[in-house]
Amino acid sequence: MTREHLSFRALASISALAMALLLGPGKSAEAGCGCDKPPPSPASVRPNVTYGNMPVTMFGSGITTGNLYNITFTAMSGTVTTVSSVPAVTKRDLADGVSKTQLIVNVPSSLPLGPVGITVKRTGQNAILLSIPDTLFTVAPLPIAMGSQPGTFSYNNYKAAVGRNGVVYMSVDVTGVVNPRTFRAQAFGYPLRFTTADAMFYNTQGFLMQLLNEPIPGLASITSFTSANSDLLNYSRHEFNTYFLQHAENLPHATDPADGNWHLDGTRHVDHDHLILAIAGTVNGAVPSPGATPQFTLSLKLATLFDNGLVGLTAVDLKNSAATSSFRSTDWNFTSSTSNQGDVLTNGALSLQSLTLIRGNATAASVDNKGTITGTTTKTSKATSFLSVAIPNGLTDLGAISLTNGATQTLSAGSYRVSEITIGSGSGLVINNSNGPVTLYVTGPIQISGSGSVTMTNPDPELFAVYVANSSAVSLSDSGRFYGLLYAPLSPVALTGWSEIYGAFVGQSTTLYNTSTVYYDIALRGQ
Numbered sequence: 001m002t003r004e005h006l007s008f009r010a011l012a013s014i015s016a017l018a019m020a021l022l023l024g025p026g027k028s029a030e031a032g033c034g035c036d037k038p039p040p041s042p043a044s045v046r047p048n049v050t051y052g053n054m055p056v057t058m059f060g061s062g063i064t065t066g067n068l069y070n071i072t073f074t075a076m077s078g079t080v081t082t083v084s085s086v087p088a089v090t091k092r093d094l095a096d097g098v099s100k101t102q103l104i105v106n107v108p109s110s111l112p113l114g115p116v117g118i119t120v121k122r123t124g125q126n127a128i129l130l131s132i133p134d135t136l137f138t139v140a141p142l143p144i145a146m147g148s149q150p151g152t153f154s155y156n157n158y159k160a161a162v163g164r165n166g167v168v169y170m171s172v173d174v175t176g177v178v179n180p181r182t183f184r185a186q187a188f189g190y191p192l193r194f195t196t197a198d199a200m201f202y203n204t205q206g207f208l209m210q211l212l213n214e215p216i217p218g219l220a221s222i223t224s225f226t227s228a229n230s231d232l233l234n235y236s237r238h239e240f241n242t243y244f245l246q247h248a249e250n251l252p253h254a255t256d257p258a259d260g261n262w263h264l265d266g267t268r269h270v271d272h273d274h275l276i277l278a279i280a281g282t283v284n285g286a287v288p289s290p291g292a293t294p295q296f297t298l299s300l301k302l303a304t305l306f307d308n309g310l311v312g313l314t315a316v317d318l319k320n321s322a323a324t325s326s327f328r329s330t331d332w333n334f335t336s337s338t339s340n341q342g343d344v345l346t347n348g349a350l351s352l353q354s355l356t357l358i359r360g361n362a363t364a365a366s367v368d369n370k371g372t373i374t375g376t377t378t379k380t381s382k383a384t385s386f387l388s389v390a391i392p393n394g395l396t397d398l399g400a401i402s403l404t405n406g407a408t409q410t411l412s413a414g415s416y417r418v419s420e421i422t423i424g425s426g427s428g429l430v431i432n433n434s435n436g437p438v439t440l441y442v443t444g445p446i447q448i449s450g451s452g453s454v455t456m457t458n459p460d461p462e463l464f465a466v467y468v469a470n471s472s473a474v475s476l477s478d479s480g481r482f483y484g485l486l487y488a489p490l491s492p493v494a495l496t497g498w499s500e501i502y503g504a505f506v507g508q509s510t511t512l513y514n515t516s517t518v519y520y521d522i523a524l525r526g527q
Contacts, residue, residue, distance in 0.1 A: 037270045040206035042095040044130065045118060047206035049138040049163065049276050051171050052109035054204050056137070057102050058120060062129035065090045065101045067122060069129070073108055074117045076134060076291055081108040085123050094205060094261055094268060111139045113161035114291035138163040140276055143171035148179055150303045150526030158187075158298040166287035168192060168279045170298070175273040179462065180236075180387070182303045185277075187230035190296035192288075194231055194281030196220050204274040205261065218387035218489075231281075236305070236387040302526070304462075305387065305487055305506065308345040309360065309520025312510035313386065313489060316346040316364070318356035318371060322495070322512030325359040326520040327502065329460050340374055342520045346510075347383040356512075360520070386489040386506065389469040391417060391441045400444075403427035403452070415439040420472070425450025431484075433463040440465070445472040452477075459483040461503030461521045474507065485524075 040046060046057050063069065065088050072082045086105050093100045103120065115134035122129060140161045144153075161169045196213040199220070203209050212220040212235065223232035255269050256262045263269050281288075309324050310316060318324075324342030331338070342360040344350065350364035352371030361375035369377070395417040403409055404424035411429070413436030421442060423429055431438045434457045446468065448454065456464050461484050468474060468488035476482070477497035486493065486505045493507030495516040502519045512518065 037207045037209065037268075039095050039268060040208070042093070043136075043206070045132045045137055046094070047202065047204055047276075048136055049140050049161075049169050049202065049278070050107055050204045051140045051142050052111065053106050054274070055104050056107050057104050058118065058130060058132070059093070059100060059102060060120065060130035063088050063101050063103060063120065069103055070121050070123050071103065071105050072119045072121075073111055074119070074134070075112050075139070076115045077112050079110070079112055081110055083108065091259055092262060094207075097268075107139060112292065113139055113141055113159060115164045135164040138167075138169060140169040140171045143173035143274065144298070144300065145173045145176065146300070146302060147176040148181070150181075150524060152299065152301045152526070155298040155300070157295045159295055160187075160190075160293045162288045162290045162293060164290050166280065166290070168281060168288055168293065170277045170279075172275050172277065173273060174275065177302075180305050182234065182236045182305065182307075184232060184234050184299075184301040184303070186225075186232045186299050188297040188299060189228060190230055190283070190293060191225075191228050192230040192279065192281045192283055193224070194279050195222055198280045199233065200278050202276045202278060203271045204276065205271050207270050209270075209272070209275060216388060218385040221385070304504075304524045306485060306504035306520075306524045308343040308363075309504050310342070310344045310510055310512075310518045311386075311504075311506040312346045312348070312493070313384075313506075313508050314346065314348040315351070315509040316344055316349075317351045317509075317511040318358070319353050319511065319513050321355045321357075321515045323357040323359065323515075323517045324512075324520065325517060326522050329462075329502075329521045329523045338522055341522050342518065343375070345384065348509075388489065389441070389467045389487065391443070391467075391469050395441060401429065403429060411438050411440075413438055416441070418442045418444075420444030421446045421448070423448045423452035423454070425452055428453040428455060431456040431464050433458045433460075437463045437465070440467070442466060442468045443470055443472075446474040446476070448476045450477065454482055454484075456483045459502065461485055462524070464503075471508065476501075 044059055050056055067088050068085045069088060070082055070084045071086055072080060074080050083105050086103055088101050088103055090099050091102055116137050116139050117134040118132040118137055119128050120130035121127060138161055141159060144155060199212040201209040218236050221234045225231050254264050256264050261269055309326060324344055325339045326341035328338045340359050342358060344358050344362045346364045349366045350362055351368045354370045356371035358373045362373045363378045363380055365381060367377055367379060395415055397417045400419045401409060402422045404427055406426045408428045408430060410432055412432045418440050431454065464484035466484065466486050468491050471490040474488050474491050474493045476495050476499060481500045481502065483502045485503045488507050490508050493505060493510045495501065496513045498515045500517050500519065503521050504524055505518060
């Protein structure tokens with residue numbers, strides 16, 4: 001039995017095993033980054049699911065380079081569309097890198113959603129040289145184009161495709177997304193039930209992009225529903241940064257203009273932008289029927305990794321006169337009141353001393369409140385998980401940034417690997433993000449003491465981000481203003497000075513001292 005005939009759940013198990021064997025121990029998270037995906041298997045047609053006007057490639061022993069062929073697509077409904085005089089070409093096969101004769105044609109946009117069979121004949125002749133049953137190819141809906149702007153988006157009268165095997169397919173185009181984002185998707189009016197083991201992402205080249213049940217903290221979760229609506233899919237994707245960096249900043253990963261499936265350095269190019277979500281679920285207890293689903297409203301929420309202003313996975317402590325508040329980075333003139341959304345989240349204990357203030361909501365497993373919380377206080381036993389930090393390959397390695405005795409250093413737009421950051425009193429790190437974002441991936445401690453400072457030329461918080469990849473401590477005692485994002489889900493984070501932080505902070509445990517104030521940028525969640 002070939003892989004093309006395996007059930008979806010069998011494929012999921014085999015794919016997981018194959019990834020483990022190919023990537024080795026400890027590589028699961030890395031599998032979600034860049035172009036280091038395992039190649040697709042050899043097949044007579046690839047991909048086995050895509051949408052109109054996207055290329056599909058066919059392989060067969062009866063096809064000869066240079067000859068012309070007619071390719072006929074026959075939908076389950078009986079719709080027949082023929083593309084005539086398609087030349088056979090010789091190109092490297094993504095599966096094994098071997099040069100092979102191929103037929104490459106764009107899927108006709110007139111085809112209905114669902115299973116489609118394919119036959120190939122030599123132009124002007126009647127003999128069928130290649131016959132691909134509709135169990136091996138499915139036409140998916142046109143993609144929903146996602147941008148980087150957070151928000152909630154509704155798509156009315158949406159229809160997904162269902163293959164012969166009962167797998168439901170939806171398409172997204174994330175070309176406009178270059179920063180880490182989280183997605184929440186739900187179908188209103190289509191009661192699809194599934195688990196993370198039932199869902200995968202493929203791309204339109206046929207690569208398996210992501211198993212949603214991989215043991216990566218914060219990768220994906222499902223919220224079950226019993227209504228007429230589907231279960232809710234939560235998915236976090238950190239690899240946008242990685243993919244963008246490897247192709248925009250590292251020239252060896254530029255694509256080959258003669259064949260976009262390969263890089264100039266001879267390695268495979270994996271398209272991270274055009275994706276197919278495959279879900280092997282049930283509807284009303286049964287496998288969905290092949291073809292197009294009934295119409296429903298698809299709701300998509302796009303958010304950053306920072307849905308709250310201050311996060312400590314295990315604990316949050318506000319001491320002295322520390323506070324949280326909020327602002328909107330798209331409204332620096334403060335024309336509207338936005339100060340009461342400085343939300344705080346912890347899976348553990350939240351503690352406020354008598355003069356502290358949270359201008360917003362607070363969510364925690366337990367709350368010891370001697371201060372003031374202006375919004376809603378929610379006690380929850382359900383832990384929120386956060387995606388681990390994956391460091392892209394090929395970054396400029398700055399080593400340690402150590403500034404003392406009044407020294408300064410300037411970093412221009414780009415992404416950097418840093419072993420540690422130490423900024424002493426009177427010294428400063430200047431972030432020149434006027435021409436683009438500056439992103440630091442830090443593998444050690446961060447210590448800013450005394451009147452040491454980090455200043456930015458552009459105050460937009462999303463233009464300066466610090467990701468800490470291990471459990472080293474982060475301590476900021478800067479007495480000035482900091483505009484940026486800190487994501488350190490394994491680190492203890494302490495703000496010990498009189499600073500004003502504009503953006504958002506995530507730490508393993510987070511403590512604010514003195515008059516430190518975190519102003520959450522509500523634009524990070526599309527407000």
